[in-house]
Amino acid sequence: MNEQHTQQVNTTNHLIIDGADAVDLAKTYGTPLIAYDVSAIRQQIRRFKKVFESNHVAYAVSYASKAFATVGMFQLVNQEDAHIDVVSGGELYTAIQADFPMEKISFHGNNKSREELEMAVDHHIGVIILDNFHEIDLLSAILEAKHETVKVMLRLTPGVSAHTHKYDQTGQEDSKFGFDIRSGQAQQALQKVLADTHMDMIGIHAHIGSQIFKVNGFVLAAQKLVDLAADWQTKFNFETRVLNVGGGFGIRYTQEDDPIAPEQFVDAIVKTVQKQVSLRQIKMPAIWIEPGRSIAGPAGYSLYTVGSRKEVPGIRPYVTIDGGMGDNIRPALYEAQYEAVLADRVNAKPEETVRIAGKYCESGDILIQKQALPKSHSGEVLALLATGAYGYSMASNYNRNPRPAVVFVEKGQAKLIVKRESYQDLVSLDCSFV
Template sequence: MYLHGTSRINEQGHLEIGGCDTVKLAEQYGTPLYMVDEAHIRNRMRQFVDAFEQTCLSYQVAYASKAFSTLAMCRIVDEEGLLLDVVSDGELYTALQAGFPPERIYFHGNNKTLAELDMALAAGVGLFVVDNFTELTRLDRMATEQESKARILLRTTPGVEAHTHDYIQTGQEDSKFGFDYQSGQVIEAVQYALSSSGLELLGFHCHIGSQIFETEGFSLAIGKMADLCKECLESLGFQTTILNLGGGFGIRYNDQDQPLPVSNYVQAIEDGVRKGFQGREIPEIWVEPGRSIVGEAGTTLYTVGTMKEVPGVRKYIAVDGGMNDNPRTALYQASYEAMLANRGAEPPTETVSIAGKLCESGDMLIWDATLPNVKDGDLLAVSCTGAYNYSMSNNYNRVRRPAVVFLYEGKSDLVVRRESLLDLLQNDQLPDRLKKGQAPHHQPNPILEVEGTGSE
């Protein structure tokens, strides 16, 4: 397993992250356990900021909280001076409860409910990324009724297909997201926004996909967005002040992944922007990395349980988690690397498949992992689980979701406690008629209880 950030093998042969021995963490917090390298998160944020500082562009870096959202994470984003992108009332509530300044929050999503729009307007979020005509007219009406102005960007699909999994491509023409560029929908939306009483249009947003390892897609998208900005200026007199180019910067999950340095992506963005806006005023450039900030910072720790060998086929190693804490293998055919955290210095001797404990054949975490001879009770560490693992976790089979700890300079902090069995029932309601000791109310079946019917 490739060691990211502050990860290392210590003198005891144990995996250590953020100066914390993972074997001791398992004893203290139990498993499965999400472990987050805080220093690595902060370093990645600063890499984006530093790269933009070298460009002389006016810019903002936002963290896409859909990748991983907790109170502690929102505090780190605030301390590092980034904007925060939210896509639900839950993410917005988390940010507000963490004390994140609402003016530095913007609200994304293709189906914001009326309640969510009202909540965001009341909170005073910085702006909305408007995704469709329904939202455009709703937000205009609601802001007008409140005698306020909602600052907005219009999300558009530039018709660029990133080289990634079909489920995480978002910039192509046939997408559930955004106003279509090719058909002229986005121009119609601009016209509406400019004539509205409750909206203040600032610019545009696009996002071409996720887990992208090249810069050509960004360059193509920037060219199209620059053309859109030019058309709006020349035909409608609208000067774009913000151009949000989304995120999607790839990370390393395994040997097949070759992500570019952050500076390469940012350099390509600068080159594309300067070319596309040559001779014109360049708007403020925004990006919204999520996975590329937290993905490599996360490691999930499991305890090995049962084993099963199918002669001539494969050896299954089962752990105490699975698709409830990491559904990405089942959802995206995602590939991960792993190691034995308690025997990190030992060389690999066998290839095994890591299975979860959930009642699904597809509950697999890794199909082929090369490890030392695995034993019952070993600790298995799966790397790069910081993004879309905790945020997608679930209670399938009524399995409790793991705890989350932040690791920083030799100290571990519990930021999300492990769910208890009682937590699983906290929203359950038992009707009086089903409570133990209550006689069931019998309703006769009019077919089965008609006199003279039956098999006699």
Template sequence: MRGTQSINHLGHLTIGGVDTTWLAQSFGTPLYVYDVALMKQNVNLMKQAFEEFPVQWQIAYASKAFSSVAMYQLVDQLGLALDVVSGGELYTAIQAGLDPKHIHFHGNNKSEQELSFALDQGIGTIIVDNDFELDMLSELTVARQQSVDVLFRITPGVEAHTHEYITTGQEDSKFGFNVNDQTIENAVRLAQSHSLMNLKGLHWHIGSQIFESMGFVTAIKNMFGHIKAWRDRLGFTPEILNVGGGFGIQYTKEDDPIPLDTHIREIVQQIQQASEQLKMPVPEVWVEPGRALVGEAGTTLYTAGAKKHVPGIRTYLSVDGGMTDNLRPALYQSKYEAMNASKADIKADQTVSLAGKCCESGDMLIWDACLPETLPGDLIAVFCTGAYGYSMANNYNRLPRPAVVFVENGDAQLVVRRETYADLVRHDLDYTLSLSGVGNKS
């Protein structure tokens, strides 16, 4: 059980003090349910760890993990900054009423229109990813006579995943300036001589679902080697170091990530120590967690439907959602755990494989889940779906995207409406080519 999850006297799973069977009846299924108290707890854990150090810091929520107006408003209330990676995420943040100064704009292929939109809004920071973008931004700032703060995204030569990290030297990645490449030095020189682009510092992101801090620490050590060289050669000292996100969470019992506050302490200590060695002021430390703030706080509720027993092989139990609301199992073979939320007090002693309802054999949510005897109509809760669930949701097979509710202290609030069939055809237009005869437009 995570966060505020509990089992009530009816044997139903509750989240945020709300009975999940009531949520399903009131809002329908599939349904994403977010435990607001758990999101707040995650944020506080990180904040308290930062507060132990005499450093300037910032937590920016990586909103690709779950983006919606209400989520952005919660992030703002909690005093976090926001990381967006597209004009659409930025637009959502503006609609949510966020101060653009608290927003960072990421992305490896920002369009001129997106950069202009960001400048129109008075964006806080642009994380410049490559020299193509740098030139475009340079021209835009000059044409508009508008200044902007920038960080340069670097591929730091370290790639981390779960317990493993690899030092790759020249990293093969579509993101960022290569750390060993001349283009980064040229970019620093350009920014230094530019009157409107304020180069504030550097950004890197070494991966996702990272369980240990060794990868973060190694990246910092590597980067300080380069920071020394750039200081000596170019006179550039970063005021801000943004070490990205990627802090791992516990999807299943097999996952054992270190706590969020431990990550923060190890990152800050390493940056302090490396700065002291170079006798440079300790830069502001920025982090960009997505999954770690919202992943475990999200649960998806499904209604059980068809059951198929393949003798001697397995039992399939289909639910009313699947790869349309949770793409991760099909995309990355990600593992999840589930519970029969309407029989949460009954011993789970049967093995069934939870299938989605899409026309793909690969649309399996969980292979070999452990549930009690489950009948059609029972409520299934799949845990830990708060990150990259709704944000990767899609309309494959023309399934409407589910609703999202926030729960806290016994209250539930709908924060994203369920799509309707009418929504599915909202942007479709009639076929009319045949009415105008055989056209020759060449």
């Protein structure tokens, strides 16, 4: 276990989450429980902003809300004067309920429905990021019917393949997202948008993938986007006001992960854009980023209660907890790896290596394949680390298990952000057949 986590203990060797005892949180709110370190979220947003400000660049830090989208999270992001991007009508509706400033919202997605686009237009959303020709036509018809205008950007695939899991790659030419540059699709889309008087084309966007550890891909993508901006200014007299380089900055899940600090990715991107803009002699655009995992991920902890134990001679023991793939599908979905500690004995000497198994009726419901721990006992609290991104947001009711509660913890004070689902909640949408 790394030093960062060993320091977060109190005098009784309990895990501490932003000043609160994790064992006490589990007793108060029950398990499974997802607890967020609010100070860590604030600090990461501020570190991103500091990079731009120290480089004297116009910018927006736009939280990629698919990582974790709730009313409370959006309110927290708004307190830090950041933007958000949404990818569905549900995320946009959540932002509306959070009273999030509409002008600070970007709308992504490769198959936005008419209803979703109408919602965005009706609420005067900040910018719609166009993903395909069908969407251009659909939005154009909506805007004409409503006599409205909206700011738009084009999502592009720059032909940069990130060194990450194949399911996390989005910037290569063979992707379901965006307009391909090399084939001429992007230029065709630009001409179509510029000809539409209801659309205000403000910039270009690219997102090359997720959980990326090397800066090279971001630098290459930034170079390509500036080159394209210069080319389009010459050909079409179009000035790129915003260069959105997406997110995907990797975080540490296990000891094998060795990412640089997320803000270092941004500093490299900013300096690359500044250099390329100077070389191409075009006006410096604002730079937008869309971090999600790097803001929410490290700040999240999943707390579980240890239950049964299975011993098989010659095979690692199975230690089962009261959650699993229903609140964290990532290990089963694409072999994502995590680390865990016993929350009430964080620095106790490891005595065995075990599998951490979930309670769901699937052989693949294993949260961690190899975890060194002290000998655990039923009733103890196990904490999975860095689970703040794509855990709750991808949670399900598989096996008719309720989804967990979520709490925000700041300076020792905990606040319930999402209530635990009840069995009644599980059947609330069911209709009788008889």
